[in-house]
Amino acid sequence: MRDVAIIGAGVTKFGELWNKSFRALGIEAGVKAMGDANLSGNEVDAVYIGNMSAGQFIKQKHIDALIADYSGMATNHIPATRVEA
Amino acid sequence: MEVGIVSYGGYVPRYRIKPEEIGRIWGVDGKSMGKGLMIYQKSVPSPDEDVVTIATEAARYMMARVPEVDPKDIGAIYVGSESHPYAVKPTSTIVAEAIEATPAMTAADMEFACKAGTAGIQACMGLVGAGMVRYGVAIGADTSQGAPGDALEYSASAGGAAYLIGSEKVIARINKTLSFTTDTPDFWRREGQPYPKHGGRFTGEPAYFRHITSAAQMMFEAMGTTAADYKYAVFHQPNGKFPTRVAKQLGFSDEQIQYGLLTPNIGNTYSGAVPLGLANVLDHAEPGDRIFVTSYGSGAGSDAFDITVTDEMADYRRDNAPTLEKVMADPIYLDYGLYAKYKGKIVMPE
Structure with a gap:
C-alpha cells in the first residue's frame, strides 16, 4: 500500500445559511479545497460526496453527479459517488 | 379624496382550549409550549361555524355601526382566508348576500396565507380611490388547521374582522x-x-x-x-x-x-x-x-x-355592535376530545 495524504481542505461557514443552496455549499467547500491544494478540475480523477439526508431534506439523492456537474467537471467523465454511513 | 375605514367589526368564536390540555394528549409539557409561544389559550370554532359564518358575523357588526350606509352602495367585497370552505365557490358572494349588498357589485375571494385580509383592504382602497366604487368591504377570517401533534396545534385558531372602506365619514x-x-x-x-x-x-x-x-x-x-x-x-x-x-x-x-x-x-x-x-x-x-x-x-x-x-x-356608533372585549369575554373551555370533534379531526364513518 502506498502513502496517501490529504493535500487540501476547504470549509464553509456553519449555521442557518438561509441564502445558500445545498449545491452552493458543496461547491464552495470543494473549490476551497482545490485552491488549498493548488489543483485544477482536470487533475481530479474521482469525486466522492458524503451526505446523509439530502434525499429527505431536499428530495435529491443524485448529489454526486449534481456537485461534479455544477463544479464544471461534467465533461471530464470521471466517476462521482455518493457516500453515506 | 380621503380614503379609509368607514366602519369595522370583529368576531371570535366562543370556545377555547389551553396548551396544557393539548400537551396532555401528546405527552408533552403543554404549559411550557404555551409559555414559549406566548399563547395561553386559542379559540376553537363550534361545529356550525366556518369562515363564511365568521366573516358574516363580523360584516354584520360592521354594518350595524353605520346604519346610514345603504348596503346596496357597496360596490366590492373581498374575503381573504386560507380556510375558505370551498376551493371553488367564493365565500365573498355568500357574505355579500347576507349583508344585502348584491347584485350590483364585484366580488372575489383572496388567498395569501395570513395577509389575505389586508390584501383585500388594499384592493378596496384602489377601487374607492379610483372612483370605481362608493364602498368596498374587505374581510380577513380563518378557521386555521393544525396537524395533530404539530407545533401549530397550539396556535392555529379561528376569528375574523371586516372593514368598510370608503371616502365619506371616514373614521380612520x-x-x-x-x-x-x-x-x-x-x-x-x-x-x-x-x-x-x-x-x-x-x-x-x-x-x-x-x-x-x-x-x-x-x-x-x-x-x-x-x-x-x-x-x-x-x-x-x-x-x-x-x-x-x-x-x-x-x-x-x-x-x-x-x-x-x-x-x-x-x-x-x-x-x-x-x-x-x-x-x-x-x-x-x-x-x-x-x-x-x-x-x-x-x-x-x-x-x-x-x-x-x-x-x-367621535360620532361613530361603535356601541351598535359588541366591542372585541365583549366578543372575547366569557369563553367556554374544551377538553381535547371535544376540540378534536369540533375541528373534524376524528375519522367519522362515511
Whole structure:
C-alpha cells in the first residue's frame, strides 16, 4: 500500500445559511479545497460526496453527479459517488 | 379624496382550549409550549361555524355601526382566508348576500396565507380611490388547521374582522399603504391536503422578520417617520413572541403594541389576526391617534399601513355592535376530545 495524504481542505461557514443552496455549499467547500491544494478540475480523477439526508431534506439523492456537474467537471467523465454511513 | 375605514367589526368564536390540555394528549409539557409561544389559550370554532359564518358575523357588526350606509352602495367585497370552505365557490358572494349588498357589485375571494385580509383592504382602497366604487368591504377570517401533534396545534385558531372602506365619514384615514413581496416558501398547503407544512425555523428570520421589517422600513422612509410618531402598532402575530420581538427591533414599546396583540389570548387567527388586532386598537382609539400596521403572509409578503383616526370617530356608533372585549369575554373551555370533534379531526364513518 502506498502513502496517501490529504493535500487540501476547504470549509464553509456553519449555521442557518438561509441564502445558500445545498449545491452552493458543496461547491464552495470543494473549490476551497482545490485552491488549498493548488489543483485544477482536470487533475481530479474521482469525486466522492458524503451526505446523509439530502434525499429527505431536499428530495435529491443524485448529489454526486449534481456537485461534479455544477463544479464544471461534467465533461471530464470521471466517476462521482455518493457516500453515506 | 380621503380614503379609509368607514366602519369595522370583529368576531371570535366562543370556545377555547389551553396548551396544557393539548400537551396532555401528546405527552408533552403543554404549559411550557404555551409559555414559549406566548399563547395561553386559542379559540376553537363550534361545529356550525366556518369562515363564511365568521366573516358574516363580523360584516354584520360592521354594518350595524353605520346604519346610514345603504348596503346596496357597496360596490366590492373581498374575503381573504386560507380556510375558505370551498376551493371553488367564493365565500365573498355568500357574505355579500347576507349583508344585502348584491347584485350590483364585484366580488372575489383572496388567498395569501395570513395577509389575505389586508390584501383585500388594499384592493378596496384602489377601487374607492379610483372612483370605481362608493364602498368596498374587505374581510380577513380563518378557521386555521393544525396537524395533530404539530407545533401549530397550539396556535392555529379561528376569528375574523371586516372593514368598510370608503371616502365619506371616514373614521380612520389610511394615509399610505405599501407592500414587500418575494417568493419565499416558508409555509404552504397543497390543494386537498387537510394540514399545512412549514419550514420550521425557516419561517422566522428569512420569512416573518425579513418581510415585516422590510415593509415597515419602507413605510418609515415613505412617510418620514419613526416608531415614536405612532400611538399604536399592529403586527402579524403567529404567536406572542414574534410580534413582540419585531416591534422592539423597529423601536416600538410594549404599550404601543398592547391593544393590537390578541394572539396570546385567542391564538393565531391567520387572515383574521391583523384585522382583529387593528379592530381592538380602533375599539380604544381616539381622534388624532396614529396607527402603524404591518401584516405578514407566508409565501411571502407584508402589507404596511399608516393610519390616522379622524374626528369622525367621535360620532361613530361603535356601541351598535359588541366591542372585541365583549366578543372575547366569557369563553367556554374544551377538553381535547371535544376540540378534536369540533375541528373534524376524528375519522367519522362515511
